Amino acid sequence: MLMAAPSELVHGGRSVFRSFLVQVLTCVVLGTILPPFIYFGAKLSILDNPTFQNSVIASIIALVAGIFFARRVNIYPGVKQLGAVLPTFIASFGAVALCILAFRFEYSNQVLLLNSAVSVLVYIGVMSLATKADRSIFYAVPGGRIKRLKNVGLIVRDLPAPTLPVHDGAIIVADLHAELDDDWERLLATAALEGVPVFHFKQVYEAATGKVWVEHLSENSFGSLLPNMSFMRLKRLFDIALVLVLLPLLIVPLLVVALLVRLDSPGPVLFRQERVGFRGRPFNVCKFRTMRCEELSMDAEEQRAQAMTGENDPRITRLGAFLRRTRIDELPQMLNILLGHMSWIGPRPEALALGIWYQKEIPFYD
Structure with missing residues (x-):
């Protein structure tokens, strides 16, 4: 490390664009007030249009909330700061929209959508300027x-x-x-x-x-390692509900993809592989096949090597590359989610051979 001379302590500083007040004023003017007037022109009057007023006020509230919570994430050094902006603003504008619907306020979909999109762009611009100027x-x-x-x-x-x-x-x-x-x-x-x-x-x-330093298992405030079972049950209900909502909507697209896979290369439509699932239990994952069928007799080391599929693996078909890139190949895993083998959000279920190897090489892998 470098030893700092006393005179060096007075130099450097944070960009003015890091100021909460500067961010709010800039984004409010450029992201919520100016866009509707530019887009709608003389068709709207803020003085006698309650729909327009409510929409602009709601946009300002959502914007300030989005900036506040985005800053809470971005306080951590080195965090990919722009990556937190979009989900934070979607959550803030979504919460405000729900409040508007709950209290039956008059509002304009066009104004809210326009302001939400422009607010994100303006805030990303402000954060880019802040990051560039920061020391x-x-x-x-x-x-x-x-x-x-x-x-x-x-x-x-x-x-x-x-x-x-x-x-x-x-x-x-x-x-x-x-x-x-x-x-x-x-x-x-x-x-x-x-x-x-x-x-x-x-x-x-x-x-x-971007690397997590795992040194020991951290106990909670009570000095124990206790799973949050209430959260796990709620998460399980969410997983099941989402599958039941999406499956009827996706059944036709899934059948179309299955037909394309069958026409693209010889072999089964679905790929099955034994993987490590919830609580470390093995299960058979179900995905659309994205690779050519190869009859190989492999030992454990070869199976582990095969499980590590490279980005440019020659076994991947042309259609398979597209399915992998868009994650469409993983949609049949909704069946595994419904059966409780895995979750929509959670650790990647690795191939069994790879999982066994990770268990030996990585402390606390399970």
Whole structure:
């Protein structure tokens, strides 16, 4: 790591576009007020049109909520900041739309849809400007495993003494599990009280590299490893409900895809493979076949190698490449979801041979 001279602590800083007030004012003007007037022109008057007024006010509320929650995600260093914008804004505008319907307010679909789309684009533009202009500096508290942050693509400097950095973009990072001196402990407490972000080194490392550092199983606040069974039951009900809603709508497209697979190359329409499912139990996954049939006699090592399908694997058919790219090949797995083998959202069910190998190589893989 680099040792920061005292004079260096006053340089750098956060872009003005990181300011919550600047983001809100910019996005409100450019994302919710201006677009309807430009799009509709003289056909609308904000003074005597309650539908237009309600829609603009609802858009502003959704926009401010979207910015607030997007900023809560983006506070973590190295997070792919733009990736959180779209789902956050969809949630905020969706929640506001539900409130409008529940209270039967007059509103305009056109204004809400236009403002939601433009708001996302404007906020992404603001965040791009902020990211480009930012000079976030991470000040490292010496001790513990803090040296693991070296060469992860961030500006990391050692704090020369237990005093707060003085510039606006300062972020302190420390190994919070290490035995730190009392002066450094006081510094961390003071930083938290002063509003200076303090991160555990693992948060910074994982956010910057995209790699999760698994060292031990973390107990909950009660000192136990307890699964949330209420959540698991609710999740299971959601899985079943979504299958029952989508299956009638997708039955015809699925039959068309099955016919195309049969015409594309000789072999069965569906591909079945033993995989590791819920709670580590093996099951037979069901997918559309995307590869040519090959009769191979393989040992365990060969099976593991075959399970690792490459992006340009020569066994993939032309139709199969499209089905893989669009994830259409996975739609028959709705049957597996209905049977409780897997979930819509969850860990990837790996091939059994690959799963056994991962169990041997990766701690806590199960």
